[in-house]
Amino acid sequence: MDAGVPSGQERPALPRCFDEFGPHVEGELARWLPSEEEVEPTLARAMHYSVFSGGKRVRPVLALLACRAVSGCFRPALAAACAVELIHTYSLIHDDLPCMDDDDVRRGKPTSHQVFGEALAVLAGDALLTLAFEVITDEGSGYRADTAASMVRELSRASGARGMVGGQVLDIDGAGGDLERIESLHSMKTGALFSASVRLGALAGDADQLQLESLTEYARGFGLAFQITDDILDVVGDPRKTGRYRGSDEEHGRKTYPSLVGLDESGRLAREAAEGGLDALSGLSGSCRDLEELMEFVLHREG
Ligand code: IPE
Numbered sequence: 001m002d003a004g005v006p007s008g009q010e011r012p013a014l015p016r017c018f019d020e021f022g023p024h025v026e027g028e029l030a031r032w033l034p035s036e037e038e039v040e041p042t043l044a045r046a047m048h049y050s051v052f053s054g055g056k057r058v059r060p061v062l063a064l065l066a067c068r069a070v071s072g073c074f075r076p077a078l079a080a081a082c083a084v085e086l087i088h089t090y091s092l093i094h095d096d097l098p099c100m101d102d103d104d105v106r107r108g109k110p111t112s113h114q115v116f117g118e119a120l121a122v123l124a125g126d127a128l129l130t131l132a133f134e135v136i137t138d139e140g141s142g143y144r145a146d147t148a149a150s151m152v153r154e155l156s157r158a159s160g161a162r163g164m165v166g167g168q169v170l171d172i173d174g175a176g177g178d179l180e181r182i183e184s185l186h187s188m189k190t191g192a193l194f195s196a197s198v199r200l201g202a203l204a205g206d207a208d209q210l211q212l213e214s215l216t217e218y219a220r221g222f223g224l225a226f227q228i229t230d231d232i233l234d235v236v237g238d239p240r241k242t243g244r245y246r247g248s249d250e251e252h253g254r255k256t257y258p259s260l261v262g263l264d265e266s267g268r269l270a271r272e273a274a275e276g277g278l279d280a281l282s283g284l285s286g287s288c289r290d291l292e293e294l295m296e297f298v299l300h301r302e303g
């Protein structure tokens, strides 16, 4: 890996809707995280550390945009958006552990296990994972019981053996790879949580079946484009912008798009996936400008 440790991370240029939604997302996350008075202080600190270490909040923004696309209002999706970000944060804490990707730096800061030790990092991840389901089902989130049950089903499926966790297992296995296998790995490891983001947002906005399907198809293209660019950034990204070392994937023998088809073809496949996702927006009535801008961002992001 590169010798240079990224110190801090330059905030990437994000689409306008991030400015609009950002304060709402931060406020909602702060509202649900336990304080040092409520739980063991080191656990509270470890949870706060990773949740507020500079994540872009792409998944919450997707949930809020999906809700607004189907209902005209983003607010009903705030708790669901927060739940998805909690799961994402847990997945990153565990992904960085020595037994997984063994990464010391994320978002330009030491990873959780570097600061709190491995045992607490594992437990902070566990606590964030379980908190996500508390948030969805808590009365304070205001979801009807049937909506909350659908959200729990969607989110647990997307996070577990059929989704993110299953994808992580395929990733660390590293066994032979062709494009079909890696696409399926990416769709589980990364895509499932993006699909859950839009689906939870859409459920919060009482979407109909056609809207749900269109948004899911959008997220499918989005997720693949997102993970392909993540793989590309692992090879050529500027550590000051990504907040991470380059070369983690190669060091661990991960099968990635660049390792299989090279950087140029990876870029082309990311664009193709994005275009497929954008086509699906025709199934929604009304303006989808923010969802279109978000897809553009994913293709050209530097961090
Ligand atoms: C990184 O996701 C992990 C992947 C699934 C590729 P993000 O790039 O959304 O991470 P943060 O939360 O903004 O740091």
Ligand code: IPE
Pocket (backbone or CB within 6 Å): 091, 092, 095, 101, 164, 168, 189, 190, 230, 234
């Ligand atoms: C992990 O993918 C995605 C998760 C499910 C956490 P990566 O290992 O490529 O994510 P980064 O590159 O460390 O963010």
Ligand code: MG
Pocket (backbone or CB within 6 Å): 095, 101, 171
């Ligand atoms: Mg990994």
Ligand code: MG
Pocket (backbone or CB within 6 Å): 095, 096, 101, 103, 248
């Ligand atoms: Mg990793």
Ligand code: MG
Pocket (backbone or CB within 6 Å): 230, 231, 234, 249
């Ligand atoms: Mg990566």
